[in-house]
Amino acid sequence: MAFALTPEREKQAVALLERYPEKRAALLPLLWLCQRQHGYISEEIVAWVAERLELSTAEVKGVVTFYTMFFDHPVGEHVIWVCRTLACELRGAKAVQEHLEKRLGCKAGETSADGRFTLLKAECLASCGTAPMVQIDDLYYENLTAEKLDRILDEVAASGPFYDREARERFEADRRGEG
C-alpha cells in the first residue's frame, strides 16, 4: 500500500511547506514526520517524499543516510542510545552499556529478540553535566544508576511504541521541567 500521513500529520506537512522560501528545505522536517509515524524511512516513504518535494529518490536517500537519527530499516519499538563519549565515559557509560546489554540480551547495534528495544551507541548528546545518560526515543534519562535505569526501562516497556508517543512525550517533558 502506498504511504500516506495521518490527517493530523498531513496538516502539519502542509504547514511545513509554507515555512521555507524553498520547497526542498522541508525535507528534514517531513522525514521526521514520516519516521514518527512509521518508525523508519521505508522505500515507500522515500518515494512519497521525493514526489512531494520534486526531488529524485536518490537525493532523498542521500539525505536519509547522512543523518544517524534517520533509520532506513526497521528498528525496535524503542531505540536506546547510550552516550559513550568522554564525559559520559568518565562517569560510567561503559557500565551503563554493559547493564543494558545484559538486561536486553543483545549487544549495542542490535535489537532485542522480542523486537522491543534497539540498543545503539551515541556520540556526545549535550548532557555531559548529568552523565551517565541514555536517550530513549525522544527523551533523555540522566544521572543514571543501575537501579534508576531498571526503573526507567520498566516504565518504557509498559508504554506503547515510539510512534504512538508524541502526547506522552509532551507530558513527560513538562513533568521533567518541574523537577
Added chain:
Amino acid sequence: MGFSTPSPKILTSRYHLEDSFTLPVAMKAGAYAVAREVIGKKSPESIRDEVKKGNLRGRGGAGFPAGVKWGFLNPRPGQQVYLVVNGDESEPGTFKDRTILERDPHRLVEGILISCYAIGAHKAFVYIRGELRFGQLRLEKAIEEARARGFVGPRPFGVDYPIDIVVHSGAGAYICGEETALLNSLEGRRGEPRIKPPFPAVEGAFRQPTIVNNLETIATIPGLVEMGGEAFAALGLVPGDGGTRLYGVSGHVARPGVYEAPAGLPLRELIYELGGGLLDANRQLKAVIPGGSSTPVLRPDRLVKASDPQHPLHAWDGKSEIDVPMAVDLFRALGTMLGTCCATVIDDSVNMVEVTRNLMRFYRHESCGQCTPCREGTGWLVDVLDQIAEGRGKPSDVDLLVEIANNMMGNTICAFADGTAMPLLGMVRQFEEEFRAAVAAGRPLDVRHDTTTRAAFQGGNR
C-alpha cells in the same frame, strides 16, 4: 560557599523560577521588556554599536566578535537578510545552550527579535540538533506563546517590522554545527560544509546574506542591550571579552553542571569553586580539556612560560596553566582554545591514550568525508591508537600520530580537520611520556575510564 569571583546573573536570572519556560512567568521577571523598548524606537545602527562596544565574543567556539560579524552584512537591494541561530550543540563536552532552550526559551526569542531588527532580518531559523527534542518543544511552545501575544509576527510590539521564527530540527550529525554545513542541512541537503568564500554574510541561507550566531550569543543580546555595551564589556574580567557567559564543567568533578560567571574566569575557579573540586578527593587532577573536545588539553602541573613582559600571558608567568583566565585571546596564547567554555575534568585514574582514542573515534564517526586528508586521517589516527592501546604499537607510532595530524591541518574545506588534529597534537605534546610508555609496555592498556564512578553506578548511591 564563598566564590572569589562575584557572578551577576543575567542569562540565568530566570532559571530558578518555577515554570520559567512559560511566557507569564518569564514576562513577570522582565522578558520582552528590552525588545519592546528598542524595536522601532532605537535605530538598528545604535543597537549594532552597543553590541560592538560590548565585546561580545561568539559563544559557539571560535570567539569571533559578534558586533564585527554583524558589520560584514552589506545586502544588495532586493536581497533578504536571514538570522540563523546555531543550536546544534554537538561539540563533545558541551551542554550549555540546551539549558537556555529548556529553562528560558523566551530569552532566546527576545534575543532573536532584537537581533533581527538590528541586522535587518525579517526571518530567523533556529537550527537545533535532532536529539534535543525536549528543548525544541519548549522553544516551539515559547514561540507560539509569543506569537499569540503579537511579539512574533507581522507587528511585533505594534511596530511595522514583521519577524518570523522557524525552528528546524537536525537529525544527528556533529558536522551540522559548522555553519555552512548547517546551512546545507537547513536547505534540505546532506550536511556537508561549503567552500568559503563566499561567507554566509554574503551568501548564506537560500543564497541570501545570513548571520549565523551561536544560540547563547543571541540569548545574550537582551541583557547586553539593556545595560549598554560599555557596562556589558566591563563585566568581563579581562579586556577584550565582555559580559558573563555560561560555563560548563563535567567529568571528574563533584558538582558538574552549567554556571554563569563573567568572561575571563580562571579555569581553577570553574573546577574547584563552581564545580566543587574533584569527585574523588583522594585522586589528583590530571588534565583538563578546556572548551570542548577540539580544544587542546591543559595540564595543571605545567607552568606558563612567559617571562617576556610583552607576552600576553606574562602576568601568569610561572603559574599553572589552569590559572589563566578563560578568555578567547589568552587561551589562544596558551596554545589551546577557549572553544565552548565547557571543560571536561580528568583525574589520574584515567590513561590519556585511552582518552585520546575515545575522542578520535568520535571524529572518525563524524567526518563528513568530503576531503581526503580528513576522511582518511581520522580513520588512520584511530587505527594507530587502537594498535597502541591493544599493546601492538611501535615506538614510531607516536611520531606517526603527529605526522598524520600535521597532514590534516589547513588542507580541508572546513575547520573540522584542524579541530581533530589540534587536540591530537595537544595530547601527544602534553602526555608524550604516557604514549611512549604504552608502546614500551607492549600489552593491552586494559583500563576503564570509569574507575572513579563505576561503583556509584552499581551501588545506586547517587
